Amino acid sequence: MPRIATPDLATLPAASAPILDAVNKSLGVIPNLYRVAGLSPAVLQGMTGLGGALGKSLDVKTRERIALVTAQVNGCDYCLSAHSYLATNLAKLSAEEIAAARIGKSADARANAAVAFAKAVAEARGQVSDADLAAVRLAGFSDAQILEIVAVVVENFFTNFVNNVARTEIDFPVVAAAA
Incomplete structure (x- = not known):
């Protein structure tokens, strides 16, 4: 409610x-x-x-993967529902890719590096390890792109927290955060 x-x-x-x-x-x-x-x-x-x-920096597939893993980390059912819908209909991610993104993974090596780094940022509240940073750089992300990944995580923390505090009524097909 x-x-x-x-x-x-x-x-x-x-x-x-x-x-x-x-x-x-x-x-x-x-x-x-x-x-x-x-x-x-x-x-x-x-x-x-x-x-x-x-919305003008990282591609939509990457942004949606980051939104999914961040919503999962924060237990935001509203954002998981919204971004599962957007990942399917806007980013054209498969059900398998959506499930993988929720746990910080992707079958695509570059996407995997981005979403794994986003998960590390979210879980560690920004206090990522040198190895986390090295892995995303090794995948070819520039320092500017790394900062954009961090910013997309922060953007999603904002909406996750608003929705978790408000318990916003979900107006997308409902997806619940995994325990």
Whole structure:
């Protein structure tokens, strides 16, 4: 049961309206996460601004793999559900790749390095080992790309935490975090 109710669009602060309009134009719908975040225009702007900036760096498959492993680490059922849907329908990842991403793995060597590093960042709260950093570099990721992986993990921590605190009503096919 939600701890912060999903608001009707008409009840949200006026400053959230243009941001939510942009979300609707981009996605064709306004997911409950954005409605809840819209209670605070500052939170909504921060969330969409970071997501928009990072949407131009790493490819969508990599971003979705990172979102999946981060949601799994944080036990966020809303984000696991949303990103399983997006991984299938937007990133075109197979069910096997989605399951692997949730545990920080991929059949693709480069993708495996990225998602394993993202898992290490999430689990260690950024205190990764020298070996973790060496492995992602060995896979061909530049320092800029490594920082982008970290930023995508942080972006997903933000949405995971919002959804875990709010217990946002899931408006995607439901996927539960593994114990």
